[in-house]
Amino acid sequence: MECEKVVHIIDLHCSEPAQWINLIQTLKKRHGGPPHLKITGIHEKKEVLDQMSFHLTTEAGNLDFPLQFNPIVSKLEDVDFENLPVKTGDAVAITSALQLHSLLATDDEMVGKISPAGPSSINLQRAGQMGQRTFAEWLERDMINAYILSPDSALSPLFIGASPKMGIFLNAMRKLKPKLLVITEQESNLNGCNLMERIDRALYFYTSLFDCLDSTVTRTSVERLKLESMLLGEQIKNIITCEGVDRKERHEKVEKWIRRLEMAGFEKVPLSYNGRIEATSLLQRYSHKYKFKEENDCLLICWSDRPLFSVSAWSFRR
Numbered sequence: 001m002e003c004e005k006v007v008h009i010i011d012l013h014c015s016e017p018a019q020w021i022n023l024i025q026t027l028k029k030r031h032g033g034p035p036h037l038k039i040t041g042i043h044e045k046k047e048v049l050d051q052m053s054f055h056l057t058t059e060a061g062n063l064d065f066p067l068q069f070n071p072i073v074s075k076l077e078d079v080d081f082e083n084l085p086v087k088t089g090d091a092v093a094i095t096s097a098l099q100l101h102s103l104l105a106t107d108d109e110m111v112g113k114i115s116p117a118g119p120s121s122i123n124l125q126r127a128g129q130m131g132q133r134t135f136a137e138w139l140e141r142d143m144i145n146a147y148i149l150s151p152d153s154a155l156s157p158l159f160i161g162a163s164p165k166m167g168i169f170l171n172a173m174r175k176l177k178p179k180l181l182v183i184t185e186q187e188s189n190l191n192g193c194n195l196m197e198r199i200d201r202a203l204y205f206y207t208s209l210f211d212c213l214d215s216t217v218t219r220t221s222v223e224r225l226k227l228e229s230m231l232l233g234e235q236i237k238n239i240i241t242c243e244g245v246d247r248k249e250r251h252e253k254v255e256k257w258i259r260r261l262e263m264a265g266f267e268k269v270p271l272s273y274n275g276r277i278e279a280t281s282l283l284q285r286y287s288h289k290y291k292f293k294e295e296n297d298c299l300l301i302c303w304s305d306r307p308l309f310s311v312s313a314w315s316f317r318r
Contacts (some may be wrong), residue, residue: 001179004091007035010084010176011077012096014041015048017055024056028063035091040070040084049073077103077165081172093180094173098309100183100257102252104191105167170264174316181266181314186251187300187307190239202239204230205251208306216286254310255297261314268297269313 001007007027009020015126020039027034043049049071060067070085086092147205173181188205190198209232217224238249258268276292276299283290283301293300298312 001091001093002030003032003110004035006038006090006182008038008040008090008092009085010040010042010086010092010094010178012042012079012094013099014043014052014071016274017052017059020056021059024040024059024063024065024067028065030050034065036068038068038070038085038090040072040086042072042074042079044075046071046073047140077169078099079169079172081176082178086176092176093182094176094178095182097184098186100166100169101185101191101250101252102248103169104163104252105165105248128130131252166260167264170261174265177316179315180269181316182311183257183261183314184311185254185257187253187310188251189253191250191252195240195304198239200234204306205308206236208303208308212303212308212313215289254295254300254312257310257312258296258298261312265317266314267317269315270297271299271311271313 009023011020020065024037027037028311041049041052053069053071056067056069059065072079074080186205188201188286190201190205192198193215213224213227235249238247242248279299279301280290280292289304291302291304293302293307295310298310301309301311
C-alpha cells in the first residue's frame with residue numbers, strides 16, 4: 001500500500017474513529033505526499049456513522065488531507081459488496097474486528113438437516129416443555145450428540161463447508177480483490193452444538209477476559225460497567241441461552257479461520273514487524289501480563305498465557 005495513489009478502506013464495523021485518525025496523521029507524513037484516502041464505513045446505526053463522519057472529516061480538514069468518507073447503513077449480513085463505491089484503481093483494504101463469527105449462525109440449520117434430533121434443533125426454552133423428560137436427561141443427550149457431531153467429526157459444520165452466509169460473504173469480499181484483509185476474532189471454540197461444552201469454554205474465556213479487566217480498569221468505572229452489561233453480558237447470554245440462527249456469538253479458533261479463508265480463495269500476508277512492536281508497547285502500558293504469540297503466521301493476543309484474540313492478515317489469491 002506504500003506507493004498507492006488511492007487507498008480504499010472498507011471497515012465492516014465502523015464505530016471507532018481513533019484508529020483512522022491515527023492513520024490519517026501517519027499518511028499525512030508519507031514521503032511523496034499522502035494518497036487519496038477513501039473510507040467506506042459500515043454500521044447498522046446511522047447515528048454512529050454520522051459521528052464517525054464528523055470526527056474523520058474534521059481531522060482531515062485540519063490537516064488539509066484528501067479524505068472521502070462513505071457511510072453505509074447496513075447489517076453485516078446484508079452488505080451489498082457489488083454496490084459499494086469501489087472504483088477501478090482503488091487499492092482496497094478490508095478490516096473486520098470481531099464481526100465475521102456472527103455469519104456462522106446458519107451452521108446449526110445445516111447440521112439440523114442431517115440430524116433433526118440433534119442438539120441444535122432444541123433450545124433452552126423448549127427444554128422446559130419436554131414433559132417428563134428432565135433437564136438433566138436433555139443435557140445428557142446433548143453431550144452424546146456433541147460427541148457424534150463434534151467439531152472434529154466428519155459431520156461437523158466445518159467439514160460440511162462454511163455456512164451459506166459465510167461462503168457468500170467471503171466470495172463477495174474476494175471479488176473486490178483486496179490487497180489486504182485484516183481479521184480480528186475471539187480465540188475460543190464456542191461454535192459447537194453441545195451446551196455443556198459451550199458453558200465450560202465460555203467460562204474459561206470470559207474468566208480470563210474479566211481478569212484482564214480487573215487488572216486494567218477499576219470496577220467502579222462507568223465505561224467498564226457499560227462494557228460488562230451492554231456487551232460482555234449480552235455475549236454470554238447469547239452463547240448460553242440461544243440456538244440456531246439466534247446464536248450469533250460463535251467464536252472459533254484461528255486454525256479454523258485459516259482453513260475457511262484459504263478455501264474461499266485468500267492467502268496469508270505476513271504481519272508487519274513494526275506493527276507488532278507498536279501493539280506490544282501499547283498494551284504493555286496497561287499491564288505486562290499482555291503477551292503476543294505467533295501461530296500459523298497469525299498473531300495471538302494473550303492475557304498471561306491464555307489467548308484472547310487472534311489477528312490475521314490476508315490478500316486475495318490471484
